[in-house]
Every structure is written in structure tokens, then in C-alpha cells.
Amino acid sequence: MFKSAKFNRISENIVQQIRQAILEGRLKPGDRLPAEKDLADDFGVSKASLREAFRALEALGLLEVRQGVSGGAFVREVDAQKARDCLTNYLFFRNPSISELSQVRCIIEPQLCEITAQIATNEEVDELEKNLWDMKETLDNGRFSHELEIYFHQKIATIAGNAIICLVMDSVRDMLVGIKDLIHTDHDFSVAVFLAHKRILDALRMRDPERARVEMYRHIKEVEEGLISYFALQGPESFKSFRSV
Amino acid sequence: MFKSAKFNRISENIVQQIRQAILEGRLKPGDRLPAEKDLADDFGVSKASLREAFRALEALGLLEVRQGVSGGAFVREVDAQKARDCLTNYLFFRNPSISELSQVRCIIEPQLCEITAQIATNEEVDELEKNLWDMKETLDNGRFSHELEIYFHQKIATIAGNAIICLVMDSVRDMLVGIKDLIHTDHDFSVAVFLAHKRILDALRMRDPERARVEMYRHIKEVEEGLISYFALQGPESFKSFRSV
DNA sequence: CAATAGCGAAATATCAGATGTTTTAAACTT
DNA sequence: AAGTTTAAAACATCTGATATTTCGCTATTG
Helix, strand or coil: CCCCCCCCCHHHHHHHHHHHHHHCCCCCCCCECCCHHHHHHHHCCCHHHHHHHHHHHHHCCCEEEECCCCCEEEECCCCHHHHHHHHHHHHHHHCCCHHHHHHHHHHHHHHHHHHHHHHCCHHHHHHHHHHHHHHHHHHHCCCCCHHHHHHHHHHHHHHHCCHHHHHHHHHHHHHHHHHHCCCCCCHHHHHHHHHHHHHHHHHHHCCCHHHHHHHHHHHHHHHHHHHHHHHHHHCCHHHHHHCCC | CCCCCCCCCHHHHHHHHHHHHHHCCCCCCCCECCCHHHHHHHHCCCHHHHHHHHHHHHHCCCEEEECCCCCEEEECCCCHHHHHHHHHHHHHHHCCCHHHHHHHHHHHHHHHHHHHHHHCCHHHHHHHHHHHHHHHHHHHCCCCCHHHHHHHHHHHHHHHCCHHHHHHHHHHHHHHHHHHCCCCCCHHHHHHHHHHHHHHHHHHHCCCHHHHHHHHHHHHHHHHHHHHHHHHHHCCHHHHHHCCC
């Protein structure tokens, strides 16, 4: 019956109006808003209040304000990075367990891998193969690169071609990396990862969706068990510092 | 080699510092920051700049500023709604097709349904059954309720128990609802949805994960095809107004 | 006595206007 | 022609005054 009376704050009111204009298509990405002074007059508010609204809209990724003679406030598309940051912020407070993160992977990545096996081009498979070789090289040097491991999974998700899923998986990986950075995984673990990737790649090259799905699932479960046992070894106190990553 | 020199803006600098303090655990949800005046002095900036930073942190869901004698700036946990809004903003600009949204569902919901079949309690299944009866009743009255349809899927996701997945599915559903609101689905379509839900529920009650998964997949595919054919009938011009939802 | 109206202090909200900084392009110099 | 200076547009920041909100305390009143 009544409309929300929450937004007594002027800047919030302005944020809502501009956001609404964008969502209704009256403002489009690239559009430039009137100059600070003029817009403040239009809204009937001071520059300070308008600028507070601008900062909020910038934080949301809807606006970009540039200084200089050709500057001003420009409408922006919210980019994936912004959405990902926001998701990561949220996940930080939820402080998800290894199991919860791993469950997300188990639900999504095997299906993704199945799709990838169906649609990947030869060039894309070659790229994955190169990644595998790179990993083997660092392994032979007694090292292990998280970046290479991440790239493998990221690439498979990218090939599957669903941007929404990619975004979610990126955020989940952000969290897992935060955990992995605290753990010393040993050489055996690294070799297991390499071999699992190898089996997944084999299935992809054979264009065997079912096997690709199963191998990916096994890989994720194996990593989960590995991480959990490492954590058990190193004791729960390492969990505390997890938050500080 | 160099650190990002992007943040010449004072408010952005403050945002980063406070955000960092939260992420490192030096500031916790519920903590109250010093009064505006004092904090501005600490940072060596004016109140105006500090307030701009506050507005950005509020937009991110990390801070809540209240007026009044017991007011001030309080650290907050980023809540699911905030993350969801952000995701929805992002999806708005990506303007995903029915196929892309449906693909997300196909990847996630069948797995979810499989898990639910394994762990649902009798009470939870009863709740789903009640939802089904409610839907039947509205159907018999010649109507159809999107809310009831959504509830069914939401409940299954909730039972599966992964908050991250729930959040993503909520956002995807937001988008799909925006599309459905523009479409007049006929009675046959509604009946098909009802029957599909019935089959899914049967599988859940039988605790048959495999069948639950398959039935959910079929249901999503059926709805996707329905929506696409409706869109084809009503012409692409309805797509334009989609953005204004 | 209990409900309530009023008051005052603390804290944020808003405003107005002065001053600083950045950016661009045109004018100017070599 | 190439580089340099300069002027103006637009945002960035600061300052200090004033308004509004909130809450505890007190006084009033039925």
C-alpha cells in the first residue's frame, strides 16, 4: 500500500533514479551525464550529495567518472570483474568450507567437461595439451604452478561457452586458491593432479563426453580429499589465517 | 613490478584501506568505526572525501552508516541479497538468451535434484508435495502461479544445501522471470509444467537420484523449448521490452 | 503512577563556495 | 613539422556553517 520510505538519504535517492534510468534503457552504456554542477541543479541538491551518489554508482560498476576537459560521468556496463569481486566479497563472509566449495565444483565442472568434449575444436584441445606439457616441465623441475592448474580448468569452462558459469567458477576458484596458498602440497599430490589432467585431456581428445565427465568428477574429489587431509594434518589453526588472504 | 597507480582518488584509497582491513580481519562485522570527524583526521582528509568512501562501501554492502546519537559507520557482512543484486546487474547487461539461461539450469539443477533425492527428509518431500497440490488447485481454477513454480525449484535447491549454488540459481531465476512476465503461456504449457513437477516429485519420494536427475533435465529442456517457441510466435520485438523489466 | 511530550546532546546529512588538479586541444614557438 | 605552452572545462578536495535524526532523560499531565 505504501512505497518504501527507506531512502531518505539524498544520495541513495539519486542512485535509485539513475539505476532505474539505466535498467529502463533511458540511459545506455557510453552515455554521458550532464556536468556535476548542472546535474546537481537538476536534482535540486548540492554537489556533495550528487558526488556521493556517483561514488556509490561507481562502486556498483554502473558509472565511471573521469576528470579533465572531456571528462564527466559515463554510464558503464557492469563487467564480469565487478560481479566476481562482489561474489568473492560475499563468499568471504560465508567462509565456505573446502567441502562446500568442492561440492560446487562437483555439481558444475563435470557437466562442463562433458559439454567441452562435445564441442571443443582441435585447436582448443591443443591448447589444453600445451598446458599439460608446461605442467609436466615444472613438475620435472620439482615445482608446481597453481596458475597452470587453474588455467586448465578455466580453459575447459571457457570452451563450454557459458559466461555465467565461468563467472561463478572464477569466484569459487578465487576462494580455493586462498585456501591452497596456505597449504604445502607435496610432490605426490602434484603428480596426482598432473595425471588426472592427463586422463581428462585424453577423454577430451577422444571426444568421449561420458569419460570426460567421470574423470573430471574423480579429479575434483581427489583434490578435495587431499586438501582436507592436509588441513587435518596442519591443524585447524591454519583456518584462522585463511580469512586473512 | 609496479603497483597499480589507478587510485589517485582519495575516496577510492580509503575504500581500499577499509576493505583490506575487513578482509584481513582487523575489522569485523558489527565493529563501529570512529566518528566521521575523527576518522577524517586519522586519514588526513576532509569529511566530504571520507563520506564518498562511505557511500561506496555501503554500495558494496560492507558498511552501514546510521544517523543519530548512537549512529556511526558499522562494518557489515555482505548479504546474499547484495551479491544477488550485483549478479543481476551484470546479467542485465549481458542480456543472456533463453538458451544461455536454460543451459545454466541444465548444468546445475539436475545435479541438485540428484543430491536432493539422496538427502531429503520426509518432511521436506511433504512440503514439495503441498506445493504440487497448490499448483494443481490454481490450475483447476484455470490460472497459473509463477511463484509456486519458482518455489518448487528453489526448495529443491535449498534442500541440496549449497548456499553458493542457491545464490546463482536465484539470480538466473530473476532473469527468467523477467522473460516469462512478457510471455503469455497457455494452459497446456502450465499443465506440462505441473506434470513434470509431479514426475520429479515421484522420483524424489522414491529416493531415486538417477530418475530425479533425468526428470529435472527433461523438465528444463521442455520449458526452454516452450519459451523459445512462444518468443518466436510473439516476434522478437518483445525482446526489446525485456530490458525494461 | 504511567504514558507521553519535550529537550538536549551526539552523530550524521546537506549545503555553499573557494581552491586545487587533470585533461584536452588549440595556440604558439622553434 | 614537431614539440611546447597555455587556457579552459570538468572533476577533486577542503572548509565551515547549518539541518536533521536518534535516543536518553526529564518534566508534564491524565
